Every structure is written in structure tokens, then in C-alpha cells.
Amino acid sequence: MSYSVDSHPVFRRVTTDYRQEIRSIGRTGSRGLAVTVVVLGILLPWAFSRDVSPPFAFPWSTWAAVLNLSLLSALGATAFNVLVGYTGQLSLAHAGFLTVGAMTTGYLGTEAGLPFLVVLVLGTVVGAVVGILVGLPALRLKGYYLLLATLGVYFISQLAWKEFLVANYGFVGMIVDRPQLPAFTSGWPLIGTDTGEGLILSNNFRWYIVLAPICILVMLFLSNLTRSREGRAFAAVRERDVSASLIGIDVARTKLLAFAVSSAVVTLSGALSSYYLSARGEDSFPFAVTLNFAIMIVVGGFSSIQGAIFGAVFFHAMPELTKWIRSEAPVLRDIDYLRTHSGEIDLLIFGALVVLVLTTRPDGLAGLWAQIKGWFTKWPFST
């Protein structure tokens, strides 16, 4: 599982000193790309939220929701990737960490009435602590034994979640009010102003303005982490922990750190998504959630942060795309069966795509992207 797109010789930057080596955005070309991405990343969602409709009878405004959900999932998937892809600790407990996030939101946000940002920070801390506790068995278990022990953690978390719901909310499920940002945010451009003191996150674009910076900061943190001393220790533990301990890496500390970081970010994502979706019921965290993270990172590409993003977008965009195709494509829109069984058909397409992508391209969509990029990089000589 030690495959990294960046290590491919074609994509290595030629550098002459260390300062160049540690830059995230190195060449002039990629700087231009970064600026373009930032501008588009603000303008496009704004256009979606304003219902500016570009060509085709395409439901552009639904894409704002897809975008936010993708950001939330990308957080979770990247954190999952740090644990599973970089450190090699197979874990199925991540839906449980999301549950922890939802429970922290419930206790601190709705019950104690703490402000939104405080709940997020505290939730991250709680997540890190829970991650260390869950990581303790990993010091003794490996591979598929760890996989199944963490599956046990997941089931225990669900038991706790059900008890929590029954104790605090009855059978209705948890309802979270729309969060409000601190006062200084009102009156920012593009967002629109509220009469009250702080901005209430009531539409998708406002959520995007909150989620995108959080996502970027976390991704930056995680990608820097994987490039640091700790990140190299992660990779060493993944390759073989016995050898890692021989070259002076504290294996126990490294594993616990990976669990803590991963769990903290997933818990953050869980807290954010309970605010965003605003209602969480008994079955909101099925086992499939963890599997979806796993599918995102493997379809996107193992051990790469962009892979997790690709995977998250693929996961959330695909149902919207098939829905659009079902309702607009000339012949398909007349078949009633496709409309009445849309959920099942999406499930079928999803399963088939996972099998297809993994059998034909085991390095996932990020590998495909690397190949396309490589073709242009080597252009006159590409084969």
C-alpha cells in the first residue's frame, strides 16, 4: 500500500535548496493554477447560490449542497487516510468518531448553549482524547485483528449514541439550531447582511464560506504533518513497525498520535455535519459511513490528500449526476422503473463503479489524474 503519486520521478520538482523543497506551491505555473482555483472557488459557489444558471438544463443550484457535503466528507476521508493510508492502521471506527462529534454538539451546543466556534474547538479536543483511547488496542493488535477490534468500537459508539438520544431527545432525534457566527462577520462582501449582530448560517453559500477555510486549514495541517518528521514516522510504522522501532521511532507514540489526529479531524467533521444537516437520528451513522470513507480514499487514490478530495467529490457528485441523467436524457427519462427505483439503482451503479475502478485502476482517480498530468508534462515525448 505504499504508493505515492508524488514520488513518481516525472512529478518531482527539480530543486536547488531546501527552501524550494518545502514549498507547497512551487512553480510559477502552479502558482497561477492556485490563484485560478481560489478565484473560481469563491465565485462559482456564489453564482450557484444566486441561481445564476449557466447553459444546459442542469440543476446548478443543487451543486452548492453537493459542494458542502463534499467538503465535509473530504475532511473525514483525509483524516481517515492519515490513519489508514499513511500509518497503515486499519480502522473501522470512524463512523463512531463522527458520532462522538454529534454527541459533543448535542451536549455542548444544544444543551449547554456554547457558541458554534467554541463547540468546534472543544469537539476537536474531545475527538483527540477519544482517538487516543481507541488507539490503545492498536499497540497490541495489527492488521485485520485491529480492523475488527475497531469495528467493535463502532458498535459500542452506536450503543452510546442510542442511549444519548433516548436520554436527551426521546425518539425524535437530535435537532440542532442554525449556528451563528461572531459579530465581526456581518457585512462581509458577497455574503449579504443580516440585521442581527452575527451571521446566521442559513444557506449553502454561507456554509461554504465557513467550511472551505476550515477544510483548507485542516488539509494544509495534515499535508504538512505528513511531510514532517512525524509524517515520516507514520510511513515508517506503516512499512514495518519493528524496523521503525529499530531506527529510534517511538512506535506507540506514533500510532497514538495518528489515531488522535485522525479522530480529532473526523470528530470535527461530525460536529460540523450535525450543524449543517441540523437533524441527526438513530440511524444517522450506519456502518456504511466508514466504508464510504474507505471507498472515497481508495477510489480517489491511497495515501494522497488530493485522492481523498477526488473521492469525496466523486461520492457526492455521482448521485446528482445520475439523477440529472435520469430526468433529462432523451430515452431514459421515459422509463418509469428508473424513477421509482432511483435509490437502488444509485446503489448498484456505486457498487459497480467501485469494483470497476479498483479492478482496472488500483491507484484510483488520483492515479488517473497523475497519468493525465504526466502526459502533458512530458508532452512532446509522451507515449
Added chain:
Amino acid sequence: MTQLAFDAAVNLQLAIGGVALGSIYGIVALGFVLVFKSTGVLNLAQGDFLMLGAYLSVTLLLTNDLGLYMAIPLLALFMGFLGLSVHYSVMRHLVGQPFFSIVLVTIGIGTIIRAVLLMVYGPIEKGRLRALPEGSFKIGSVQVLWANVIIIAIIALILLMFVMFFRLTRLGLHIRAVADNLEAAAAQGIRPDSVYAMTWGVSLALVGIAGLLFGNVNNVTPAASTIGLAALPAAVIGGFSSLGGAIVGGLIVGVVEILLGYHLGQSWRQPSAFMLLFIILLVKPTGLFGGKEFERV
């Protein structure tokens, strides 16, 4: 928390139900361990295959009203062929791929099966199959259901056939050889590819029969795929690489699940198996019957 009265007869009666359920888990776990041992694939679609077996028995037993004697061989045959096709269409292309990718492919296959079943049978649950005779008899003050006795008997018979298959037939010998040492077996002229395919076939046939029996003790619902995951702790408690251990693990999980479910409430049923797994793994990291694993640097 219903009641905490420890009545010996009630507990014994529950334990018999637990043994019946546990033996079903046992053969699911057996199929799981079999595939893992010989092909190295951790098949997380096992729960979905169990659900497929249960739904197919709805067609065989309720819609077409075939008897048990016809339904079991037909089901085993069909699932066996499905196993062969799973190997030849997907799994053989994945030999040598990273462990986790292969696990996810099995999840993908499970998703496809679940989708197809939902399309064919709809999301409404089917109730129990009730193909086994109703009624019960008494030993002392313990009420024993005929259905449980028959389930245990059928599984004992299947296990006997399974053991004979491995001891007496050439194919069984080949499967054992490949599981033991792939290169040496290949050097002897055994074709691993067809052995892998047969292993998948045997494994799925076992799971299919387990699905049929499962449908007689539980409702046939789309949730069966998650319930089927309880076979995983069974396999791990037994020690993952031990076929006999899988059966023992299944029995332990079944009994613990039923007893805890009765005394602490139904919501404890599923977590109980995994909590047990957790505790056993902390004490003995390779399960009860697993061999010690050596690691070379």
C-alpha cells in the same frame, strides 16, 4: 433492562437457541476463514451473501414451495456457481493488489448484491420462512424447540460433509495444499486459479445454506447484511486461520448474544459480540485457536 432473574431453565433454553444461532454464525465464519486462508481475501461481503441466501430461500421455499430437501441443494449449487463467477469475473484480476483495496472490492460486490436484492424483492421485510417444523418438546423443565434441534442437526451434517470433502477428495487436498504453501502447491502441478475459484464456490455454498437457516430464526430483512457481520467476530475469536476455531467462535458468539440480549435488552445483542471480541483480543491477540504469528524484519 428487562429482568435479572437468573432462572436456570430459562437460561438453558436460551442457550440452546444460542447454540442454534451460533452454529449458523459458525458456518458463515467457516466460509469466511476458508476464503481468507486459501486466497488471502478478507471478504466483508459475507453478510450480504448471507442476505442473498436468505432471500433466495424466500423464492425457493415460499414462492415455489419446494421442500427443504430440494431447496438446500439447489441453493448450495446456485451459490457455488456464484462463487465461481465472483472469482473469475473480479477476484482473479486483483491477485497481488494491496490488502485494503481487495477488502473494498468485496464491499463493492456486497453493495451490488444489496442493490439487486432491493430491486427484486423490495424494501419491505419478508417475515420468517417457517420451513422447519413448529412445536417443541420438554427435557425436565427445559423447553426445546424442534427448529433449533433441526438447525443444529443440519449444520452438523454439513460439517461432516465438509470434513470428508477436505480429507477424502482430491479437490479438498488441493485446497489444503494451496492454503498451506502456494508456491510448493503450484510446483506440484496444482493450478491455484481453479483452486481459488473452488474455494469461493464452497465458501458461498456454506453461506447460502446459512442464509436459509438464518431466515428460519430471524426475519428476512435488508438488515440481515449487518447482522451477518456478527460472523466476523466469530471468525476472529476462533483465531482466523483455524477452521475448527471458526465453529467454536460462532457458538460462543451465538450463546453470548442471545443471553446478553435477553438479560440486558435487545439493543445489546449486536455490540455484545464485538465487546467479547474486544476483550478476547486484548488478552490473546491472535484469537483462541490462532497460531502464533512470527514477524521478520
